[in-house]
Amino acid sequence: MQDAPPPRADQRAIAVLVSEAAKVLEIGCGEGALLHLLARERGARARGIEPDRAKAHACVARGLPVVQSELESALADFPTGAFDFVVFSHTLQGLRDPHWALREARRVGGRVIVSIANAAHWRARLRLAFTGRMLAGAHGAIAHPWSIRDFAALARAARLNIERATPLSRGNPGAPFAKSMLRANWFGEEAVFLLAP
Amino acid sequence: MQAVGGVRSLNLDSSRPLLLATGESLSPLTIAFESYGALNSAHSNAVLVCHGLHGDQFVASPNPVTGRPPWWPRIVGPGRPIDTNRLFVLCANMLGGSMGTTGPASLAPDGQPYGLRFPMIGVGDIVRAQALLLEALGIDNLFLVIGAGMGGMQALNWASAFPKRVFACASVASAARQPAQNIAFAELGRQAIMADPDWRNGGYLAHGVRPSRGAALVRAAARLSGQSPDQVRATFKSGLAQERLSLAPDSREDRSDPNSHLYLSRAMDAFDLAADFGGALANAFQGDQTRHAVFAFSSDWRFPPEESRIIARALMAAGAEASFLEIKSEAGHDAYLGEEPAFESALTGFIDAAASARGLGLHGESHLA
Numbered sequence: 015m016q017d018a019p020p021p022r023a024d025q026r027a028i029a030v031l032v033s034e035a036a037k038v039l040e041i042g043c044g045e046g047a048l049l050h051l052l053a054r055e056r057g058a059r060a061r062g063i064e065p066d067r068a069k070a071h072a073c074v075a076r077g078l079p080v081v082q083s084e085l086e087s088a089l090a091d092f093p094t095g096a097f098d099f100v101v102f103s104h105t106l107q108g109l110r111d112p113h114w115a116l117r118e119a120r121r122v123g124g125r126v127i128v129s130i131a132n133a134a135h136w137r138a139r140l141r142l143a144f145t146g147r148m149l150a151g152a153h154g155a156i157a158h159p160w161s162i163r164d165f166a167a168l169a170r171a172a173r174l175n176i177e178r179a180t181p182l183s184r185g186n187p188g189a190p191f192a193k194s195m196l197r198a199n200w201f202g203e204e205a206v207f208l209l210a211p
Numbered sequence: 212m213q214a215v216g217g218v219r220s221l222n223l224d225s226s227r228p229l230l231l232a233t234g235e236s237l238s239p240l241t242i243a244f245e246s247y248g249a250l251n252s253a254h255s256n257a258v259l260v261c262h263g264l265h266g267d268q269f270v271a272s273p274n275p276v277t278g279r280p281p282w283w284p285r286i287v288g289p290g291r292p293i294d295t296n297r298l299f300v301l302c303a304n305m306l307g308g309s310m311g312t313t314g315p316a317s318l319a320p321d322g323q324p325y326g327l328r329f330p331m332i333g334v335g336d337i338v339r340a341q342a343l344l345l346e347a348l349g350i351d352n353l354f355l356v357i358g359a360g361m362g363g364m365q366a367l368n369w370a371s372a373f374p375k376r377v378f379a380c381a382s383v384a385s386a387a388r389q390p391a392q393n394i395a396f397a398e399l400g401r402q403a404i405m406a407d408p409d410w411r412n413g414g415y416l417a418h419g420v421r422p423s424r425g426a427a428l429v430r431a432a433a434r435l436s437g438q439s440p441d442q443v444r445a446t447f448k449s450g451l452a453q454e455r456l457s458l459a460p461d462s463r464e465d466r467s468d469p470n471s472h473l474y475l476s477r478a479m480d481a482f483d484l485a486a487d488f489g490g491a492l493a494n495a496f497q498g499d500q501t502r503h504a505v506f507a508f509s510s511d512w513r514f515p516p517e518e519s520r521i522i523a524r525a526l527m528a529a530g531a532e533a534s535f536l537e538i539k540s541e542a543g544h545d546a547y548l549g550e551e552p553a554f555e556s557a558l559t560g561f562i563d564a565a566a567s568a569r570g571l572g573l574h575g576e577s578h579l580a
Binding site for chain 2: 059061067070071073074075076077078079080081082083088091092093096
């Protein structure tokens with residue numbers, strides 16, 4: 015079996031949040047870096063959905079259980095409570111209707127883990143102020159740019175509480191935040207949220 | 212165990228007849244099969260390969276009767292995705308078939324060939340006959356069951372009927388119910404056989420003849436529908452269609468029993484796994500601990516990828532562990548027989564991961580008894 019690509023910083027932070035031997039569904043699993051990490055380090059029963067043919071193939075060829083499918087339709091197929099965690103590692107912002115996807119993820123998994131790029135990081139604010147551009151092409155397609163505070167509001171609207179949130183800057187996790195997001199919203203380039211109903 | 216003309220078969224215990232879905236029972240029952248590799252001491256490395264409508268049990272060795280080469284040498288063999296260095300591979304001629312297993316050409320208890328007196332059978336009956344064979348061989352459960360087309364239907368039926376006895380299941384270019392265009396093709400093939408004057412209302416064996424022209428049409432239709440849309444167009448554009456799809460019986464291939472084709476194609480047409488589960492396919496896999504892989508080929512119009520996607524969605528809805536890939540291919544349904552590196556690497560990944568979960572050695576390691 016070939017090795018999976020090395021996990022990104024947000025994926026290492028996600029792995030810390032997943033309990034041992036949990037059942038995990040990753041929406042948009044790419045080439046399987048996080049699935050591999052979860053299986054190896056958390057003993058998780060981790061499965062993925064990936065729309066890209068080549069990436070889904072790379073996963074299956076590595077022995078990872080991955081279904082090649084559009085993300086939204088696959089999420090709707092799973093029964094209620096089928097997983098302990100549903101994970102979006104930089105994929106929620108690319109979906110057509112992230113609010114719907116969050117509610118579906120809550121139905122399917124109970125706990126939901128989401129990593130996002132923070133559009134209100136100080137560098138992003140300067141970029142917007144001085145160049146007039148919002149996106150620097152951080153993590154693939156971002157159809158929905160959010161700040162950390164924007165996403166917290168979206169999670170609340172989907173009736174999900176933030177159990178734990180970790181900002182990441184230059185690949186390093188910062189101090190977790192839950193109540194006050196002011197600092198993280200300025201200095202976190204990305205953030206990982208653990209959400210629970 | 213007996214071997215006639217290089218075809219090995221087992222006469223099953225006649226005190227335990229095969230009870231068919233129709234309520235009838237079939238006895239005596241003989242099942243012809245081939246095996247490759249060695250069963251380990253824990254009996255945990257058995258693989259059942261289910262052959263398709265036009266196939267036979269000679270998955271990895273030449274057929275001694277027809278002289279045809281093995282039909283899946285890229286997938287089954289030493290160092291192949293189904294690695295016979297570490298796995299024990301069985302392939303049985305289907306119930307109702309004509310390569311040594313009891314079928315319409317077999318002798319009924321009255322000493323005459325069954326012909327059309329052979330009972331109607333379904334895919335579930337074919338699977339139960341395979342289960343009887345495995346019991347007779349002392350194999351309680353399967354590491355893997357796999358098949359393509361009608362073979363994939365059997366694999367899915369296995370996982371659904373015997374979930375605790377199947378560790379991993381792979382369906383390739385298949386469907387959970389016979390696609391409509393296959394029913395139409397199959398009916399035309401049956402009509403071709405029955406319209407052949409030599410069919411003699413199914414009693415041709417007693418007359419020493421064979422509806423060869425009808426059978427050849429069935430073969431031609433199978434070859435044609437196994438191609439991709441582009442290949443079909445090219446076949447007819449070139450004007451060579453008449454030669455390529457010649458109706459002259461091919462002496463090498465034309466050994467199958469045409470009545471057997473009538474029965475097996477009807478079994479395939481009637482296959483609808485969801486029908487036994489209130490119409491909800493997911494219920495067929497409920498609580499299933501089996502690991503599933505579902506593979507489809509993009510240019511397959513006999514078993515379009517959408518049919519495989521339906522299987523994958525049902526597996527997801529049942530909460531079963533499943534992989535699904537649509538392999539990009541220009542080779543139509545018969546892509547599964549040819550050189551498809553993406554299919555082979557994905558299948559290898561699926562089988563290797565299942566093998567390591569089952570504690571079986573990887574390629575090159577020998578854990579054989």
